[in-house]
Amino acid sequence: MSAKIRKILVVVEETLTEMGRPVPQPAKRAAAVAVIENPFAGRYEEDLSPLIAIGEELGGLLAEKAVAALGISGPDAQSYGKAALVGENGELEHAAALLHPKMGTPVRQVLGKGAALIPSSKRRGGLGAELDIPLGHKDAAYVRSHFDGMQVTxxxxxxxxxxxxxVAVTTSGRPFPRIGGLKAEDIKGEDGLR
Known part of the structure; x- marks a missing residue:
């Protein structure tokens, strides 16, 4: 692996009740987080291909760790998302290089599919800054019950x-969704939208 990883953190969240009501199937989500050295910190670099390659490596590694933490097989995951937080000597384009060109393919390979775009966010921050990972259904972007997010620090x-x-994955959408839209059981999965 070309990434210089200082640490990996895996966070699992399991919602058992919502507004005092038991959730019939506990909603579980997991985020696998890597803290890596930024090879371009403190300087402008036109060619960001090393970060693109690191993103590809981390996509599979982090997806595998998140799925394992949930205790499910990859194809059983319902939602996904990705995010990056750049330290002060980096630029947002470093996060974009990690997240966009090649990270998605290995994430989808771990999950067995993933027709929809992987929601993403990027920002700059310091020690302990919050990272919001947007979530959406992996096979159909119009499934509103799965519009969600996970926050990690x-x-x-x-x-x-x-x-x-x-990289974050879930076993379901939000507890008790009731704002309409396409239901997960009605997905056709042909175009990543419906």
């Missing part, structure tokens, strides 16, 4: 020359 990251990179 790493207390000692990112340092100025680091990037925090995360």
């Amino acid at each position: 790493v207390p000692d990251a990112p340092r100025a020359n680091e990037i925090v990179v995360a």
Whole structure:
């Protein structure tokens, strides 16, 4: 692996009740987070291909860790998302290089599918900054019950020359969804939208 990883953190969240009502099937989501060295911290670099390659490596690794933490097989995951938090000596384009050109393919390979775009976010911040990972159904973007997010923090990251990179997956949408839209059981999965 070309990424210089300082640490990996896996966070699992399980919602058992919502507004005092038991959730029939507990809603579980997991985020696998890597804290990596930013090879371009402190300088402008036109060619970001090393970060693109690192994103591809991390996509599969982090997706595997998130799925394992949920105790499911990859194809049983319902939603996904990705995010990156760049330390102060980096730029947002470093996060984009990690997340966009090649990270999605290995994530989809772990999950057995994923026709929809993987929701993503990127930002800059310091130690303990919050990272919001947007979530959406992996096979159909119009499934409103799965519009969600997961927030994670790493207390000692990112340092100025680091990037925090995360992949999140879920076993369901939000508890008790009731705002309409396409239902997960009605997905055709042909175009990533419906």
